Amino acid sequence: MKTIELTAPSLTAFRKTDLPDPKAGRDEVLVRLRAATLNFLDVAIALGNFPGVVFPIIPVADGAGEVVALGEGVSGLCVGDRVIPHFMPAWQGGAITPRHVAAMRGVTLPGSLAEYVAVPATSLVALPAHLDFAQGAALPIAGTTAWNAVRSAQVRPGSVVVLLGTGGVSIFALQFAKASGATVILASSSDEKLERARQLGADYLINYRATPAWDEEVLKLTEGRGADLVVETVGGATIVRSLKAAAVGGTVFTVGFVSGTVASIDLLPIIVKALRIVGNNTGSVADLAEAARAISSHRIVPVIDRVFGIDDTRAAYTELSTGGRHFGKLAIMH
Ligand SMILES: NC(=O)c1ccc[n+]([C@@H]2O[C@H](COP(=O)([O-])OP(=O)(O)OC[C@H]3O[C@@H](n4cnc5c(N)ncnc54)[C@H](OP(=O)(O)O)[C@@H]3O)[C@@H](O)[C@H]2O)c1
Known part of the structure; x- marks a missing residue:
């Protein structure tokens, strides 16, 4: 062969x-x-x-x-x-x-x-x-990981989901979050990509180059409440802002490290807001099967x-x- x-x-x-x-x-x-x-x-x-x-x-x-x-x-x-x-x-x-x-x-x-x-x-x-x-x-890596994020935070109508960038995991998470009835706030370095994300259903768009304090923007857009789920695909450069952008009881689903794995963080937002910091390493065959079923029933492409x-x-x-x-x-x- x-x-x-x-x-x-x-x-x-x-x-x-x-x-x-x-x-x-x-x-x-x-x-x-x-x-x-x-x-x-x-x-x-x-x-x-x-x-x-x-x-x-x-x-x-x-x-x-x-x-x-x-x-x-x-x-x-x-x-x-x-x-x-x-x-x-x-x-x-x-x-x-x-x-x-x-x-x-x-x-x-x-x-x-x-x-x-x-x-x-x-x-x-x-x-x-x-x-x-x-x-x-x-589906196996990006799709299943995004599915696990949305499932872990029990995303449903009324949930607010924050996504960082427009890579494989974030775009799957956008599709699953919209199919679950959530409001999606997505940050990208590119206005052109933000427009593509809008066409896929993203409700609020932030260019993180023009607005580096995107966490403050998330709080403004949610009238101070923050996000029920932040899918942390970026790592060292963004984790501090992700903790600030999360709502009380919110989930910071920690998967990525495109900007490295090391960060110095203030524990107070985790403690005060009783955040769930959930680590994830892709997903099992059972998780993939579940993600595939969700993709079939929502006709996600x-x-x-x-x-x-x-x-x-x-x-x-x-x-x-x-x-x-x-x-x-x-x-x-x-
Ligand atoms: N642990 C797990 O279960 C798991 C599973 C899958 C992937 N991962 C990890 O998750 C990360 C993302 O995976 P992927 O496949 O989605 O990667 P990818 O397709 O390479 O996407 C990465 C995106 O991150 C965005 N980005 C970079 N710096 C950023 C910043 N400072 N703020 C906001 N966004 C930023 C960029 O989006 P823009 O161009 O739009 O700015 C870029 O396109 C990788 O580190 C990967 O190894 C982990």
């Missing part, structure tokens, strides 16, 4: 290879992969910022494709089914453990830049019927900003690692 391998921790170390086709073992399914989407995780690996990677690897955690063969003992799936293989196949549900993290597609297991992958049948989730492969491939051919893998990685240009997700088709 044709694959792209990453031979070293470098954005210039991609090579095309021909490897033997994998076979579906007992309880496994062979999937013909059709699309992959990139996450910050993939870029971190390619930049050498992720521990425990033994090169060469077949990179990219997230993907989608169709079933081409069933191993012994597999039931409930058919050849031709369109599926999303979860990137941590052992994490069926419940809390994440080191065992789940140790077996990650695109890191320690073959990822999505290959024609075929053999995965446990239990790691597959049906691709929602209204989505294409690239849109489905966006994930936003794929650009689609790259597999031969342009390096360009796709460069686009994501440069930051600031994309809106939603970047996909690679093969």
Whole structure:
């Protein structure tokens, strides 16, 4: 089968290879992969910022494709089914453990830049019927994380949700929050992206370059109350403002670190407002299945900003690692 391998921790170390086709073992399914989407995780690996990677690897955690063969003992799936293989196949549900993290597609297991992958049948989730492969491939990391955020804060009509930036997680969170009836305040560096977010339903838009004190703007817009949920995708540069922007009893769902992981914070807003600071590390197969069901019932269409051919893998990685240009997700088709 044709694959792209990453031979070293470098954005210039991609090579095309021909490897033997994998076979579906007992309880496994062979999937013909059709699309992959990139996450910050993939870029971190390619930049050498992720521990425990033994090169060469077949990179990219997230993907989608169709079933081409069933191993012994597999039931409930058919050849031709369109599926999303979860990137941590052992994490069926419940809390994440080191065992789940140790077996990650695109890191320690073959990822999505290959024609075929053999995965446990239990790691597959049906691709929602209204989505294409690239849109489905966006679900495991960004989609599930955004779903967990909205679910954790019990977002409902009347809730106020604050989103930072217009990357994969924020745009999914915008779609889930609007589908749940919430009011969404979204901050971005770009007026053009803010306009795109408005078209997806964002109610209030803040350019954080023009208005660096966006937390004060959130308080103004909510008449001093603040947000029931802040999805913290940025990290060190924004966590202090996120704590200030949250309402009494609000949730600061802490997932991202595009601006680094270190911050000096005042504990008082957490204590006085009895905030919920909720950490999250992606989601399980059960979480992905739930996110996919919500996407089906609300007819949500994930936003794929650009689609790259597999031969342009390096360009796709460069686009994501440069930051600031994309809106939603970047996909690679093969
Ligand atoms: N822990 C988890 O469960 C989990 C799961 C998925 C992702 N993540 C992490 O979450 C983060 C976001 O992921 P992603 O896939 O959405 O990333 P992404 O697509 O690369 O988006 C990042 C966005 O952050 C925005 N941004 C950068 N600096 C900002 C600032 N100072 N204030 C507000 N926005 C800012 C930018 O939006 P504009 O261009 O609009 O300004 C940028 O597009 C990453 O660190 C990723 O590793 C964690």
